[in-house]
Amino acid sequence: MYSVDLNSDLGESYGAYKIGGDEEIIKCVTAANVACGWHAGDPMVMAKTVKMAKENGVLVGAHPGYPDRMGFGRRKMALSFDEMKNYIKYQMGALNAFVQSEGMKLHHMAPHGAINQYDEESCRAICQAVYELDPSIIVYNIAGSVLGKVADEMGLRTASEIFADRAYMDDLSLVPRKMEGSMITDEDFAIERCVRMVKEGKVTALSGKELEIQGDTLCVHGDGPKALAFVKKIREVFAQEGIEIKAFE
Numbered sequence: 001m002y003s004v005d006l007n008s009d010l011g012e013s014y015g016a017y018k019i020g021g022d023e024e025i026i027k028c029v030t031a032a033n034v035a036c037g038w039h040a041g042d043p044m045v046m047a048k049t050v051k052m053a054k055e056n057g058v059l060v061g062a063h064p065g066y067p068d069r070m071g072f073g074r075r076k077m078a079l080s081f082d083e084m085k086n087y088i089k090y091q092m093g094a095l096n097a098f099v100q101s102e103g104m105k106l107h108h109m110a111p112h113g114a115i116n117q118y119d120e121e122s123c124r125a126i127c128q129a130v131y132e133l134d135p136s137i138i139v140y141n142i143a144g145s146v147l148g149k150v151a152d153e154m155g156l157r158t159a160s161e162i163f164a165d166r167a168y169m170d171d172l173s174l175v176p177r178k179m180e181g182s183m184i185t186d187e188d189f190a191i192e193r194c195v196r197m198v199k200e201g202k203v204t205a206l207s208g209k210e211l212e213i214q215g216d217t218l219c220v221h222g223d224g225p226k227a228l229a230f231v232k233k234i235r236e237v238f239a240q241e242g243i244e245i246k247a248f249e
Contacts, residue, residue, distance in 0.1 A: 005216060007110070011046055036095045038069070039067075088130070093133065130151075137157075160215050161216070162203075165221055167181050169206065
């Protein structure tokens with residue numbers, strides 16, 4: 001029997017601006033990566049998203065990003081070790097306040113956007129933030145990234161993340177969004193790739209090269225125009241393929 005966690009980036013609305021269909025998507029996933037107020041989200045949205053997660057039996061993780069709302073956290077910033085560590089810790093702590101007030105536990109941390117999962121110093125800073133807050137928090141990391149390796153070395157729990165709607169480079173990194181073909185919008189093609197990644201441990205890179213990949217959790221970006229259609233179709237097809245959608249605990 002195959003199984004995989006299904007997560008989505010949620011809570012990315014803020015103020016008068018609504019992003020994504022969180023109310024419906026959250027009914028279809030097992031884990032929510034909740035924006036912590038910097039790249040997106042705000043205290044009202046965080047409170048609402050955590051409450052919805054509790055009502056739907058969904059695990060909550062922090063989705064910290066750069067302090068860059070204008071760029072949605074997708075522009076690179078040069079940070080020192082301490083800046084990266086404290087930026088991550090600050091955001092996790094903010095979300096954790098809402099999680100604890102609902103009688104829940106912060107389950108995982110999944111870095112957002114341009115936060116570098118391949119630079120060793122950045123990865124150590126991210127992991128140190130998790131370790132200092134609560135070493136039982138799971139580090140969701142891009143499959144094959146340095147972040148997963150560093151987290152393992154530091155004795156943290158890890159979950160390798162694969163993506164339903166993003167294309168891959170030859171080194172298993174995600175195709176930069178500015179490149180053509182970075183986002184996958186064809187539902188059938190996306191689901192076919194997901195099934196293959198889970199059952200065969202393989203994915204075809206943008207170049208056509210066949211890659212080995214291992215995934216514990218499958219991500220659908222909640223701000224995508226087809227996010228709800230994707231998660232619904234994933235559930236439908238996975239049931240037919242004998243793949244259980246199960247929280248990573």
